Amino acid sequence: MIAKLKGLIDTLGDDFAVVDVNGVGYLVFCSGRTLGRLQPGAAAALHVETHVREDHIHLYGFLEAGERDWFNLLTTVQGVGAKVALAILTVATPDQLLQTIAAQDKAILTRASGVGPKLAVRILTELKDKAGRMALGAFAPASGPVAAAGAPVPAGGALEDVVSALVNLGYRRLEAFEAAGVASRELGEGADVGALIRQALKVLGKDLAR
Incomplete structure (x- = not known):
């Protein structure tokens, strides 16, 4: 071997x-x-x-060892062989895949040769638990979703509520997910959904102004 x-x-x-x-x-x-x-x-x-x-x-x-790890993880999904896994790794870095799966956003995956919408959804679904609940950075699975910077990210319904609100306003799911993570780190634990949405919109506004 x-x-x-x-x-x-x-x-x-x-x-x-x-x-x-x-x-x-x-x-x-x-x-x-x-x-x-x-x-x-x-x-x-x-x-x-x-x-x-x-x-x-x-x-x-x-x-990179991380790319090899993702190759092995991707090929556990039915319908994803070595060729398709390499195609996915061609269009997305390991960090981008982590965020894509956490956000359940199929847009990047469907850019890869051999990946249609149905297969993209299957990849997101089957790898969601394996990849863990992650947003901007590595989260600690044993103690819940905690960002690398140390501040909590809204878990479960709160996170989904913020993301859904931003998507309804016309933002892409992945950028909405990233903005929600940034807003949570900036406001800290205990922030309500309304405050998180307002802060996420400020984050997105800053990004658009760049």
């Missing part, structure tokens, strides 16, 4: 790279995001996921 390859990039293709490791060339399938950061003749170290089948052995390479 190959878990990592370190060598020189020999060749780049549309969906693969050939890594020369001491004279042996390994064909590694990669996302477009990873391929875009590789250069022929340059040294590279790839985290590798090895798939062994009856008719082939395929290597999938990632510059």
